[in-house]
Amino acid sequence: MDFLKKKILELRPDFEKGGKYAQFHTLFDGFATFLFTPDRVSTGGTHIKAGIDLKRTMFFVILAMVPSLLFGIFNVGHQHFLALGEFVGSPMVGFWDKVLYGAIKVLPIVVVSYTVGLGIEFFVASKKGHAINEGFLVSGMLIPLVLPPDIPLWMVGLSTAFAVVFAKEVFGGTGMNVLNVALTARVFLFFAYPTFMSGDQVWISEKPDVYSGATALANAAATGSPFNISADQTWNYSLQDMVVGLIPGSIGETSKIAILLGAAFLILTGIGSGVIMLSVVLGALLMGLIFNGIGLTPFMNMPYYLHLAMGGLLFGAVFMATDPVTAAHTGTGKWIYGLLVGMMAVMIRVFNPAYPEGIMLAILFGNVMAPLIDYYVVQANIARRNKRLAGRGALA
Amino acid sequence: MSEVLVQPPAEKKSLLGKKERKLLTDPLSDNNPVTIQVLGICSSLAVTTQMKPTMVMAISVTAVVALSNFVISLMRNAIPPRIRIIVQLTVVSVLVILVDQALKAYMYDVSKQLSVFVGLIITNCIVMGRLEAYAMGNKPYPSLLDGLGNGFGYGVVILTVAFIRELLGSGKVFGFKVIPDALYEAGYVNNGLMMIPAGALFVVACYIWIQRSFAKHLEEKE
Numbered sequence A: 001m002d003f004l005k006k007k008i009l010e011l012r013p014d015f016e017k018g019g020k021y022a023q024f025h026t027l028f029d030g031f032a033t034f035l036f037t038p039d040r041v042s043t044g045g046t047h048i049k050a051g052i053d054l055k056r057t058m059f060f061v062i063l064a065m066v067p068s069l070l071f072g073i074f075n076v077g078h079q080h081f082l083a084l085g086e087f088v089g090s091p092m093v094g095f096w097d098k099v100l101y102g103a104i105k106v107l108p109i110v111v112v113s114y115t116v117g118l119g120i121e122f123f124v125a126s127k128k129g130h131a132i133n134e135g136f137l138v139s140g141m142l143i144p145l146v147l148p149p150d151i152p153l154w155m156v157g158l159s160t161a162f163a164v165v166f167a168k169e170v171f172g173g174t175g176m177n178v179l180n181v182a183l184t185a186r187v188f189l190f191f192a193y194p195t196f197m198s199g200d201q202v203w204i205s206e207k208p209d210v211y212s213g214a215t216a217l218a219n220a221a222a223t224g225s226p227f228n229i230s231a232d233q234t235w236n237y238s239l240q241d242m243v244v245g246l247i248p249g250s251i252g253e254t255s256k257i258a259i260l261l262g263a264a265f266l267i268l269t270g271i272g273s274g275v276i277m278l279s280v281v282l283g284a285l286l287m288g289l290i291f292n293g294i295g296l297t298p299f300m301n302m303p304y305y306l307h308l309a310m311g312g313l314l315f316g317a318v319f320m321a322t323d324p325v326t327a328a329h330t331g332t333g334k335w336i337y338g339l340l341v342g343m344m345a346v347m348i349r350v351f352n353p354a355y356p357e358g359i360m361l362a363i364l365f366g367n368v369m370a371p372l373i374d375y376y377v378v379q380a381n382i383a384r385r386n387k388r389l390a391g392r393g394a395l396a
Numbered sequence B: 001m002s003e004v005l006v007q008p009p010a011e012k013k014s015l016l017g018k019k020e021r022k023l024l025t026d027p028l029s030d031n032n033p034v035t036i037q038v039l040g041i042c043s044s045l046a047v048t049t050q051m052k053p054t055m056v057m058a059i060s061v062t063a064v065v066a067l068s069n070f071v072i073s074l075m076r077n078a079i080p081p082r083i084r085i086i087v088q089l090t091v092v093s094v095l096v097i098l099v100d101q102a103l104k105a106y107m108y109d110v111s112k113q114l115s116v117f118v119g120l121i122i123t124n125c126i127v128m129g130r131l132e133a134y135a136m137g138n139k140p141y142p143s144l145l146d147g148l149g150n151g152f153g154y155g156v157v158i159l160t161v162a163f164i165r166e167l168l169g170s171g172k173v174f175g176f177k178v179i180p181d182a183l184y185e186a187g188y189v190n191n192g193l194m195m196i197p198a199g200a201l202f203v204v205a206c207y208i209w210i211q212r213s214f215a216k217h218l219e220e221k222e
Helices: A002-015 A022-035 A054-084 A095-128 A136-145 A153-171 A181-192 A216-223 A239-244 A256-268 A274-294 A313-320 A331-351 A358-395 B018-028 B041-046 B051-075 B081-106 B108-114 B116-123 B125-133 B140-170 B181-185 B197-214
Strands: none
Touching: A002 A022, A022 A095, A054 A095, A054 A136, A054 A256, A054 A313, A095 A136, A095 A153, A136 A153, A136 A181, A136 A313, A153 A181, A181 A313, A181 A358, A239 A256, A256 A274, A256 A313, A274 A313, A274 A331, A313 A331, A313 A358, A331 A358, B018 B140, B041 B116, B041 B140, B041 B197, B051 B081, B051 B108, B051 B116, B051 B125, B051 B140, B081 B108, B081 B116, B081 B125, B108 B116, B116 B125, B125 B140, B140 B197
16 A cells, blocks of 8 residues: 555656646546545635545445445346256355356446446546546446346446436536436436336346246235245245345345345444435335225235335435435435335335336435425424524513 | 528518528527527427427428418507407417318328327417517518528427437337347347437437537526
8 A cells, every 4th residue: 555655646746737647637636536535635614524535435335335236246146047947955055156157247237337437427527627526436336236137238338328427417516416326327227228127037137038037026016925926936035035135136136134234334334324214114114004004906915014125125225315415414304305205115116017116216206306305494494493583582 | 591591692672681581590599499498398399209290290380380470460560469369379279270180181190190289389389489579579571581480490409309319219210210130139229218208308408408518609697
């Protein structure tokens, strides 16, 4: 590390204004501050709230996603070999073959997502002459985790480019976006190439056609239960499978345990909002309970807590609804926002068979509503305090 | 438009003097009804999945705008101001019904495809906008040109949008396949987003973005 630090300090004058490589300043600065905390600090009336800067914050979120990514890599391989009928028995049989297969499938998606996203980020930064925004570090990891394993790489690149340009850069870059960037990429793919993003053929990599590849969520939507799909099939998802994550689905969404590990890390480090995570989950449970009460269709009658074990609800709640830029900022606002997202997610799941996964659209809806929620929370606070002030004046 | 542009610089009484030419060409770019005045967005999202119906739509709107501008301008001094909107609406609806009937008679399949959107030309803001903004205060001939110009301006935008949407959404232009099969075999897939109106919104946005990045003088000063 010392060597790197020396080298950077040594090279830095060349990249400053007037130096040999001044035109690459943005690029150099981006890498240097990625590796080491910058020595420049804000002066004047800046209020310091935390000792870590944005790059370090982003890196913590990526760390929180690592369990999901690693499990996702394993599960892509596991589902593939399960569908082929190889390595049956314990999931641990053929562990390294599964990991190797999964890595070959998943890592290119990660690479493409980062290359395209950071490429655009670097280009815009050097064109506008500002420092490279670090916002894409997290989005670039989130995008692969919410995609099915067999997605063509050019689609990953296209959707990433679309999301970075339309969800972020046109609004002014990192910190200014209205919509979650990773979800914008996913929603683009969902509407542009639906055959690659939904149905029961895409969630298991290179599976035989006869093998059912429906997700637990799709089964629940069709039959009202994720458990018993057909009597002659050995293909039944148990609750344990769903919690551990040994089910087909988007790469990072299947393992609830890995997601909860990430959630714990985010809450402990104070980076993710526990309030939002909790309120999304509560909102989903509440809506599930309401549907249990109404009980018109088999899906409505499904035990409410199962919603949490299926699909990407938990993943969205932990990693996407908590996005500090697009979520609500006020304390009360976070509760309202989270409940809204959770309730919408389950409502879309149950009511709209065309969109089996509701959390994506629910979070985007929440993103759009968040500024409005914040506005009314702030207004209510002002009104309340004015009233108190007026009351005190009357007493005096 | 090239014929119009190469007209010799004419004297005051010419049919296509400088002022008249401006009436025709301004709506194509600097005063475009869709991208600058942001009128008629609804139909430019709804009818632009394919080139052919879009072409018909562009011609229909041009005809309605031009003729209603002309007729209202003829009547402008006889219309009591308090009921002018209803008079304008009557004229526009007569023209729209004529267009609709003509389409039904001669281009039934396209008419089917456009469905309610021909009838909805009545509510197209460009029509009412031009009547209020121009025809009510100008002579018939300039009004006619203004209507034609705005119709063309609308047509240019929706045809561009339709071209991009049809090309990316179904791989065709005017119904002819242009994207080679080899590309599909290599893994290319038509973009479904272009087939839904939300896709058109992005195309229109890009159009405005590109237009404004070329015409800096359109940007509001801060």
